[in-house]
Amino acid sequence: MANYIAFDLEGPLSPQDNAYELMKLFPNGDRIFEVISRYDDLLALEEREGYEPGDTLSLIVPFLVLHKITEADIVELAAEARLTGGAEKLISGLQYGGWKVFCISTSYAPYARHITHKLGIYSHNVASTLLPIDGFHQALGKGDSQLIEQAEQDILTMRPYEDDNRIKQYLDDFFWQKLPATDAGRAMRQVEPVGGRRKVAALERFAAKYEESLSRWVVIGDSITDFRMLQAVEEAGGLAIAFNANEYALPSATMGLASTFISDLSDVLAAWKEGSRQKAERIVREREKAGGEGDRGHFHWLSGRKDLDAVVIIHKRIRRLVREEAGELG
Structure with missing residues (x-):
């Protein structure tokens, strides 16, 4: 049997946490990822309808696209990754x-x-x-870029745990109110972790x-x-x-x-x-x-x-x- x-x-x-390492490929990406990862925990713990633990990998897509991260970058990091x-x-x-x-x-x-x-x-x-990320790059308009860049600056003022209420309030608005109407938001919705x-x-x-x-x-x-x-x-x-x-x-x-x-x-x-x-x-x-x-x-x-x-x-x-x-x- x-x-x-x-x-x-x-x-x-x-x-290795591949998404974390990908975010480190651009300035302050690690700090942005840590805040979004904490937001993921908060949504998972409250059992928000339609949200699953690990959906961080969908939420970071607009940031990866903004900074022109490619599938080749993912493969390169995989080649460098250690095994347990x-x-x-x-x-x-x-x-x-x-x-x-x-x-x-x-x-x-x-x-x-x-x-x-x-x-x-x-x-x-x-x-x-x-993650068809290479196909997302052409979809990002100027307005999308400005919205995501502003979000990055705001996120960098937040700290996991000590700013949990602020993180949740701000990212609820960003991910579920502002982003859905944009091309970046549509790209994000195509990724189901x-x-x-x-x-x-x-x-x-x-x-x-x-x-x-x-x-x-x-x-x-x-x-x-x-x-x-x-x-x-x-x-x-x-x-x-x-x-x-x-x-x-x-x-x-x-x-x-x-x-x-x-x-x-x-x-x-x-x-x-x-x-x-x-x-x-x-x-x-x-x-x-x-x-x-x-x-x-x-x-x-x-x-x-x-x-x-x-x-x-x-x-x-x-x-x-x-x-x-x-x-x-x-």
Whole structure:
């Protein structure tokens, strides 16, 4: 019987946040991205209708177009991106062992294709965010440019968390009142990031293709874009793994691993393959009792667990170590 595993890309397979790195290609783009990323968190947490975690990748499109970011830029960053420790070893071992390996990523498709190809994951097993950015450049008029440039200046006066109310009020007006009537707004609406419920939908499409219920799946994620996918698999009785995760993902997972090497999951996945969830739980609880060593092997069984404070602390520490600046994003 085949086993099925779906990875989020940014975090579990590569520490880089591609959208964040793209925004760094122009002056102050990192600061603008941090504010918009926080806005994304705020909308996701309030569960605004029609909005999904990760829609940041739609919201930043006008800024990418303004600064003439191209698909070639995305591919170049992908070529430079590091892989998470042990990712190649884990993926190759799983495939050798007969697993079917998938990637469901909010990342832009050119980036996801490059990284997954490097890891040997088949392209037809990858779901990611389509971005026809090169076709958007001709659509940006002078009025659009002025509107976006002014927004950039205003955003640079805001700070995540301390200015949350102002961020929400200002960006609500910019993205949903001013921008929709512009060519930039129309371009933004063409991009549907694969996050939140769209990740679940992608997983369900893959599961339906192989006629396997989610109880037969392992999924690995780390952020707010993944929590619904983790939750769906956990509720189905599968294995939902939070890897170097933040406080948005951990409560939805079956188990957690905080480590600089994702290959530390090998024994747990072997146990899942041999005896499914019960055997995997036994391994995780044994490892949790033994404790991690340094920056590796911090396991926690999370299903049914209420107090996650200590788990969040260790995950945040390792997340920051592995993902650096990107580790602070939702």
